[in-house]
Amino acid sequence: MGSILVTGIRELTTNEGPRLRDAAVVIDGDRFAWVGPAADAPDADQRVDADGRAALPGWVDSHTHLVFAGDRSAEFESRMAGQPYAAGGINATVSATRAASDDELRAGIARLVAEARAGGTTALETKTGYGLTVDDEVRSARIAAAAVDEVTFLGAHVVPEGADRVEYLELVTGPMLDAVAPWVTAVDVFCERGAFSAEESARVLAAATARGLAAHVHGNQLGHGDGVRIAVEHGALSVDHLGFLTDDDVEALAATWQGDGRGTVATVLPACDLSTRMPLAPARRLIDAGAVVAIASNCNPGTSYTSSMAFCVATAVLQMGLTIEEAVLAATLGGAIALDRHVDRPGRPRLGVVAPGARADLQLLDAPSVSHLAYRPGMPLTSAVWRAGVRVV
Ligand SMILES: N=CN[C@@H](CCC(=O)O)C(=O)O
Numbered sequence: 373m374g375s376i377l378v379t380g381i382r383e384l385t386t387n388e389g390p391r392l393r394d395a396a397v398v399i400d401g402d403r404f405a406w407v408g409p410a411a412d413a414p415d416a417d418q419r420v421d422a423d424g425r426a427a428l429p430g431w432v433d434s435h436t437h438l439v440f441a442g443d444r445s446a447e448f449e450s451r452m453a454g455q456p457y458a459a460g461g462i463n464a465t466v467s468a469t470r471a472a473s474d475d476e477l478r479a480g481i482a483r484l485v486a487e488a489r490a491g492g493t494t495a496l497e498t499k500t501g502y503g504l505t506v507d508d509e510v511r512s513a514r515i516a517a518a519a520v521d522e523v524t525f526l527g528a529h530v531v532p533e534g535a536d537r538v539e540y541l542e543l544v545t546g547p548m549l550d551a552v553a554p555w556v557t558a559v560d561v562f563c564e565r566g567a568f569s570a571e572e573s574a575r576v577l578a579a580a581t582a583r584g585l586a587a588h589v590h591g592n593q594l595g596h597g598d599g600v601r602i603a604v605e606h607g608a609l610s611v612d613h614l615g616f617l618t619d620d621d622v623e624a625l626a627a628t629w630q631g632d633g634r635g636t637v638a639t640v641l642p643a644c645d646l647s648t649r650m651p652l653a654p655a656r657r658l659i660d661a662g663a664v665v666a667i668a669s670n671c672n673p674g675t676s677y678t679s680s681m682a683f684c685v686a687t688a689v690l691q692m693g694l695t696i697e698e699a700v701l702a703a704t705l706g707g708a709i710a711l712d713r714h715v716d717r718p719g720r721p722r723l724g725v726v727a728p729g730a731r732a733d734l735q736l737l738d739a740p741s742v743s744h745l746a747y748r749p750g751m752p753l754t755s756a757v758w759r760a761g762v763r764v765v
């Protein structure tokens with residue numbers, strides 16, 4: 373694979389400084405090799421003319437649930453007719469997922485990954501959590517690991533129907549976790565009414581930490597609760613949803629970034645908030661307080677059946693009060709920080725920026741500026757996408 377010069381970029385968002393006008397980038401192998409003014413660009417083996425389009429890092433979608441079977445459109449329809457969302461709906465997808473063949477699950481995730489890429493997503497995390505037996509969780513983790521960048525174990529999604537709560541928690545924090553560990557980098561827990569209590573969630577996270585796995589928390593989605601506190605206490609990479617936050621929760625998340633080490637990212641899920649008719653997470657308040665915010669799709673069949681990060685960015689701008697730059701940053705570098713993929717590691721170049729050495733994940737928009745993502749909401753603006761230096765759209 374030779375080097376590629378992408379030139380004629382009218383506006384380039386790098387996430388490393390102000391947007392650049394009339395810029396170019398050089399991709400060499402799976403990484404960016406050069407970034408700067410088009411007039412100074414070096415030669416490359418291949419040349420692509422962006423023709424005045426805007427360019428930005430590919431979306432980093434740090435929260436999805438893509439290994440599943442079945443359809444919950446009837447549940448969605450009754451929700452739109454006034455029924456509230458309840459965690460119990462997860463069991464419908466668990467039954468359908470258990471009944472599906474490996475090939476069906478593989479085809480399902482491949483379809484969703486292709487949809488995400490077509491919309492400019494170049495890095496994806498996905499969670500298990502619709503298997504909830506040792507074999508079904510291992511199967512989900514294995515299938516996910518072949519399809520996405522990061523896999524998170526969500527055995528603690530709900531206590532499956534028919535299982536004993538105490539025994540299930542033993543399983544999730546012991547044998548099930550050990551069985552999925554080869555395919556996952558992190559563990560998540562749904563700390564919510566109808567799912568797991570604060571004490572149970574703390575046990576799940578402690579088991580993850582004891583095995584050197586990172587932690588995420590689904591929290592403060594359906595009401596005020598302990599999700600943020602538990603996440604912060606366990607040094608979780610992120611706590612996600614956050615529709616119901618007290619001032620103390622906001623302060624606690626901001627405070628995690630005030631020391632030397634890394635903090636806990638506040639991941640907001642605008643499409644989920646809309647699809648469940650829940651309050652929008654207070655992303656403006658979080659940023660103003662000093663928290664680091666990520667935007668993710670939460671693509672799943674129950675609460676947010678979309679992988680469109682552009683839709684999430686537009687909603688964050690139009691409904692949550694973020695600026696264009698804040699929303700784009702949160703949907704790219706914010707997601708990379710939430711996954712701990714914002715730093716270079718051997719064989720794992722950093723994500724979420726356009727900078728020499730970073731993974732060459734780039735999208736071109738059929739628009740002169742990223743502002744069009746919110747200025748022209750709902751329009752299909754993705755024009756070209758490179759992932760790890762390979763053109764995928
Ligand atoms: N809240 C927990 N899990 C998913 C929903 C899963 C479902 O309803 O199938 C979420 O992030 O919204």
Ligand SMILES: [Zn+2]
Nearest residue numbers: 435437590670
């Ligand atoms: Zn989720």
